[in-house]
Amino acid sequence: MNVERPTILVTGASRGIGHALVAHYLKNGAYVIAAARNVDSATANSGDCLWVQTDLSTSEGCEKVIRYVGQTGRPLDVVIHNAGMQQEIDLTDAAGLRPQIEAELSLNLVAPAVLSKSLVPFIRQPGGVIVNVTSLVSRAPKPSAPIYSASKAGLASFSKSLRHQLRPLGINVVEAVPPLVATDMTAGRGKRKMTPEAMAEAIAQGVSLGRAQVAPGLSGLVLALNRFAPGVVERVLRSS
Numbered sequence: 001m002n003v004e005r006p007t008i009l010v011t012g013a014s015r016g017i018g019h020a021l022v023a024h025y026l027k028n029g030a031y032v033i034a035a036a037r038n039v040d041s042a043t044a045n046s047g048d049c050l051w052v053q054t055d056l057s058t059s060e061g062c063e064k065v066i067r068y069v070g071q072t073g074r075p076l077d078v079v080i081h082n083a084g085m086q087q088e089i090d091l092t093d094a095a096g097l098r099p100q101i102e103a104e105l106s107l108n109l110v111a112p113a114v115l116s117k118s119l120v121p122f123i124r125q126p127g128g129v130i131v132n133v134t135s136l137v138s139r140a141p142k143p144s145a146p147i148y149s150a151s152k153a154g155l156a157s158f159s160k161s162l163r164h165q166l167r168p169l170g171i172n173v174v175e176a177v178p179p180l181v182a183t184d185m186t187a188g189r190g191k192r193k194m195t196p197e198a199m200a201e202a203i204a205q206g207v208s209l210g211r212a213q214v215a216p217g218l219s220g221l222v223l224a225l226n227r228f229a230p231g232v233v234e235r236v237l238r239s240s
């Protein structure tokens with residue numbers, strides 16, 4: 001990034017990969033706008049970091065972020081759509097599903113789409129970057145998390161359309177595909193997980209290098225295998 005003090009917006013900044021992204025960019029001298037429902041009181045609203053307490057599964061929550069970005073008066077260099085939730089949903093049990101489904105789709109897919117569209121005028125042109133954090137389940141669904149898988153497949157597809165539409169403005173769109181990372185989302189499952197810090201580092205490096213995709217560790221291998229043997233990948237991810 002050829003900007004002396006870049007401005008970075010990170011959603012889902014209170015925990016996991018998002019928290020590590022905030023720490024990474026603050027350490028490297030950036031100004032960070034950090035969004036989540038639970039604001040980190042340790043770093044809240046220092047001169048380097050503006051926290052936005054917001055629920056991104058709602059329209060008002062997304063509008064609040066857009067308002068805060070406008071008020072800073074700073075062009076955004078990087079926007080990282082990282083906030084996400086994963087629910088186990090039993091599709092054979094029809095009771096009370098709609099609110100659950102809507103909340104997951106709203107946070108994982110609608111919020112990045114709405115924010116991307118609304119924030120374009122605030123993103124540096126040329127040179128700005130939007131990062132959408134998807135998942136390997138965008139390529140092969142995890143049956144126990146059907147809405148999560150669908151939302152990430154949607155976000156991966158959206159990233160491609162967005163990249164084409166924003167290219168003339170000089171804004172790059174990066175799809176970040178984490179492998180299993182040791183965060184609250186994966187607590188109690190999987191082994192040999194990547195640290196959130198390593199994932200944050202990989203995203204920041206991909207952004208700096210102008211990549212279209214960031215897929216560190218096992219993710220890169222799985223995506224390559226998926227091109228030749230999608231059935232194998234589907235079997236592996238089914239049991240993950």
Ligand SMILES: NC(=O)c1ccc[n+]([C@@H]2O[C@H](COP(=O)([O-])OP(=O)(O)OC[C@H]3O[C@@H](n4cnc5c(N)ncnc54)[C@H](OP(=O)(O)O)[C@@H]3O)[C@@H](O)[C@H]2O)c1
Nearest residue numbers: 012013014015016017037038055056083084180181183185
């Ligand atoms: N961990 C993995 O192995 C893995 C693998 C593939 C993809 N991913 C993706 O990577 C991203 C980060 O995952 P993670 O593992 O770091 O998850 P995490 O530890 O569960 O953190 C999720 C973050 O999203 C925020 N969030 C949740 N609901 C929100 C809402 N309604 N409004 C605003 N913020 C909300 C949370 O903050 P609050 O609770 O404070 O709101 C938290 O900061 C997600 O998009 C996830 O799907 C993770």
